[in-house]
Amino acid sequence: MTFAERLAASVAARGPTCVGLDPHLPLLPLAVDPQRRAETAAVVRDWSLGVVEAVAPHVAAIKPQVAFFEALGAPGVAALEVAVAAARRAGLVVILDAKRGDIGSTAEAYAQATLDDDGPLGADAVTLSPWLGPESLGPFLARMPQKGAFLLVRTSNPGAGAWQGGPEGVAGEVARWIAAQRQPGLGAVVGATVPAEAAAWRTLLPEAWFLVPGFGAQGGTLADLRALRSGPLLVNSSRGVLFPASGGPRERDWVAGVGRRAAAFAAELAALDSRSPAAS
Amino acid sequence: MTFAERLAASVAARGPTCVGLDPHLPLLPLAVDPQRRAETAAVVRDWSLGVVEAVAPHVAAIKPQVAFFEALGAPGVAALEVAVAAARRAGLVVILDAKRGDIGSTAEAYAQATLDDDGPLGADAVTLSPWLGPESLGPFLARMPQKGAFLLVRTSNPGAGAWQGGPEGVAGEVARWIAAQRQPGLGAVVGATVPAEAAAWRTLLPEAWFLVPGFGAQGGTLADLRALRSGPLLVNSSRGVLFPASGGPRERDWVAGVGRRAAAFAAELAALDSRSPAAS
Structure with missing residues (x-):
C-alpha cells in the first residue's frame, strides 16, 4: 500500500485525527531533571510508549515532534526510535x-x-x-508513493504570514507546485488558525492531504475546518490530548487520561463527518 | 566573549574560512556498511576527529552538517556530540x-x-x-549575543530563488528584518553562486556576518566574493577540503590530505584580503 492509501484507510477506520507526540518536559506526568539527559530520555521513552498505547485505538496518526527528543541528545534520539517503532507496530500512521x-x-x-x-x-x-x-524536495518525492511528506504551506502561528504570505504569495506558489506534482503522497500543512484563507487553500489543492495543526489549543475550531473538508484531511491535536487542561497536579493514571482525551478528540472530529474522501 | 567577538577573533587569526564537516559515506576514506549504523557511526566519529585535528590550525570555523549524522540514528548523533566537543576544544568556532x-x-x-x-x-x-x-527566531535571539545564528537568506543551490526570491522578494524582507535587529550575533547565509546579487545583499546588510556556501565545488569564485568583502565574511568549503578532487583511490594518509587542502583553501582565501572588518 502507498502512504496515501495507508493514511486513507487509517482515517476511514478511526477518523481524521492525529495526535502530536510532544514530550514537553515541564508538562510530563513524571518529574525529570533535564540536565540528566540519559535518565530523562528513559522517562520520555516510557511516556511515549504510554501515549502510543493510549491513543492507538482512537486516532489515525501520530506526529512525533523531533525537537523535544533532540534536546536530550543521542539518548533522546534513541527514545524517538523506540517510540516510532512502537507506533508503527500499533498500526498508527507515523508523521x-x-x-x-x-x-x-x-x-x-x-x-x-x-x-x-x-x-x-x-x-x-x-x-x-x-x-x-523545489529541488530540495527531490529525495522525498523519490520515496513516494510508498512514503509521504507534508510541505509547510501555511503554518498555524500568528506570524506565519510574514514571509510565507497567503494564497496570492509565496505560500500560494508552493501550493500550486504541490498541485502540479499530482502525487497523492505529497500533502500540505495548512493551519486551522487562518479560517479566512481556508477555502482558498482547498481551491488551490482540491485533492491533496491537508495536515491541519492549530486545532484546539491554538484556537482553531470545527467551523474553521469545514472549508477544508471537501478534500482529504488530517487534524492534529497535541497538548489538548497529551496533557490535562487544568495544569493542576500530575495525573495519577496518565495513560488512561491520554486515552480519554484522545477518544474525546476523535468524537469531536466525528462531528465533522469528513471521513477520508480519498478512501471512497 | 560574544559569538561575534569569538568569530571575529578566529577570522583575524586564521582567515575567513569555514570547513564543512559532511561525512558523506561514499566518499569517506574508510569503507563502511551504512546498514550497520553503530559501526558506521564509530567510523564517522573517528573520521570527524581526524578532520578537526587536520583543519584546526588552518581555518576559523567548522560547520557540521547534522543530516549526515542523523542518517545513522542515535549512534550518529552521539558521534556528532563527540565531534562538536572536539572542535570546541581545538578552538574552532562551531556552526x-x-x-x-x-x-x-x-x-x-x-x-x-x-x-x-x-x-x-x-x-x-x-x-x-x-x-x-520572525517569531520562530525568538529563542535563538534570546541566546545572543553569547550564541549566534545564520538565517538562510539566499542559499547557493540553483533553484534557491524559486521561493526565496531575490533582494526585492521575500529573501530581501528577511535581510531587512536581520538588519533591523541590530544584533551582531545574527548573520545571514548568502550563497556565492549568485554574484549578480552579491552587492545588493551587502547593501541590505552592511554589518552582518555572511556565511557563504557554494565556493569551489558549487562554482563560486574569489571574484564572486569581492562584492561581499566590505562586511564580515566567512566562506565555507566542504568537499573541496574533505575529499580529494580526483575521486580516485582512497587516500592512505587522509588526515594529512585534509590538512593540506585546508591550508590551500586558507591560502586561496588570504588573497581576498578580507580579514574581519568587524575585528578592526
Missing part, C-alpha cells in the same frame, strides 16, 4: 514533525534519516520546509 | 548546519538541542530557516 529542508546529498541524508525502512526511523511521512526550493 | 525552523516551545527545544552549553551540543551558532516567520 515525523521534523520540518527539514536542505539540498542535494544533505536532503538525501534527511530522507534516509526520517523515512527509509532500513534507516533509523522509517516513518510513514515527514513534514518539510519548502524554503530552499 | 551547526541544521537549518532548523519551528515555533514556540518547539523552537525553544531546537535552541536547547543546538546551542545550550548544558545541552547535548553547545555549538557556537546554528543555521536557521526563516520560513515560519
Whole structure:
C-alpha cells in the first residue's frame, strides 16, 4: 500500500485525527531533571510508549515532534526510535514533525534519516520546509508513493504570514507546485488558525492531504475546518490530548487520561463527518 | 566573549574560512556498511576527529552538517556530540548546519538541542530557516549575543530563488528584518553562486556576518566574493577540503590530505584580503 492509501484507510477506520507526540518536559506526568539527559530520555521513552498505547485505538496518526527528543541528545534520539517503532507496530500512521529542508546529498541524508525502512526511523511521512526550493524536495518525492511528506504551506502561528504570505504569495506558489506534482503522497500543512484563507487553500489543492495543526489549543475550531473538508484531511491535536487542561497536579493514571482525551478528540472530529474522501 | 567577538577573533587569526564537516559515506576514506549504523557511526566519529585535528590550525570555523549524522540514528548523533566537543576544544568556532525552523516551545527545544552549553551540543551558532516567520527566531535571539545564528537568506543551490526570491522578494524582507535587529550575533547565509546579487545583499546588510556556501565545488569564485568583502565574511568549503578532487583511490594518509587542502583553501582565501572588518 502507498502512504496515501495507508493514511486513507487509517482515517476511514478511526477518523481524521492525529495526535502530536510532544514530550514537553515541564508538562510530563513524571518529574525529570533535564540536565540528566540519559535518565530523562528513559522517562520520555516510557511516556511515549504510554501515549502510543493510549491513543492507538482512537486516532489515525501520530506526529512525533523531533525537537523535544533532540534536546536530550543521542539518548533522546534513541527514545524517538523506540517510540516510532512502537507506533508503527500499533498500526498508527507515523508523521515525523521534523520540518527539514536542505539540498542535494544533505536532503538525501534527511530522507534516509526520517523515512527509509532500513534507516533509523522509517516513518510513514515527514513534514518539510519548502524554503530552499523545489529541488530540495527531490529525495522525498523519490520515496513516494510508498512514503509521504507534508510541505509547510501555511503554518498555524500568528506570524506565519510574514514571509510565507497567503494564497496570492509565496505560500500560494508552493501550493500550486504541490498541485502540479499530482502525487497523492505529497500533502500540505495548512493551519486551522487562518479560517479566512481556508477555502482558498482547498481551491488551490482540491485533492491533496491537508495536515491541519492549530486545532484546539491554538484556537482553531470545527467551523474553521469545514472549508477544508471537501478534500482529504488530517487534524492534529497535541497538548489538548497529551496533557490535562487544568495544569493542576500530575495525573495519577496518565495513560488512561491520554486515552480519554484522545477518544474525546476523535468524537469531536466525528462531528465533522469528513471521513477520508480519498478512501471512497 | 560574544559569538561575534569569538568569530571575529578566529577570522583575524586564521582567515575567513569555514570547513564543512559532511561525512558523506561514499566518499569517506574508510569503507563502511551504512546498514550497520553503530559501526558506521564509530567510523564517522573517528573520521570527524581526524578532520578537526587536520583543519584546526588552518581555518576559523567548522560547520557540521547534522543530516549526515542523523542518517545513522542515535549512534550518529552521539558521534556528532563527540565531534562538536572536539572542535570546541581545538578552538574552532562551531556552526551547526541544521537549518532548523519551528515555533514556540518547539523552537525553544531546537535552541536547547543546538546551542545550550548544558545541552547535548553547545555549538557556537546554528543555521536557521526563516520560513515560519520572525517569531520562530525568538529563542535563538534570546541566546545572543553569547550564541549566534545564520538565517538562510539566499542559499547557493540553483533553484534557491524559486521561493526565496531575490533582494526585492521575500529573501530581501528577511535581510531587512536581520538588519533591523541590530544584533551582531545574527548573520545571514548568502550563497556565492549568485554574484549578480552579491552587492545588493551587502547593501541590505552592511554589518552582518555572511556565511557563504557554494565556493569551489558549487562554482563560486574569489571574484564572486569581492562584492561581499566590505562586511564580515566567512566562506565555507566542504568537499573541496574533505575529499580529494580526483575521486580516485582512497587516500592512505587522509588526515594529512585534509590538512593540506585546508591550508590551500586558507591560502586561496588570504588573497581576498578580507580579514574581519568587524575585528578592526
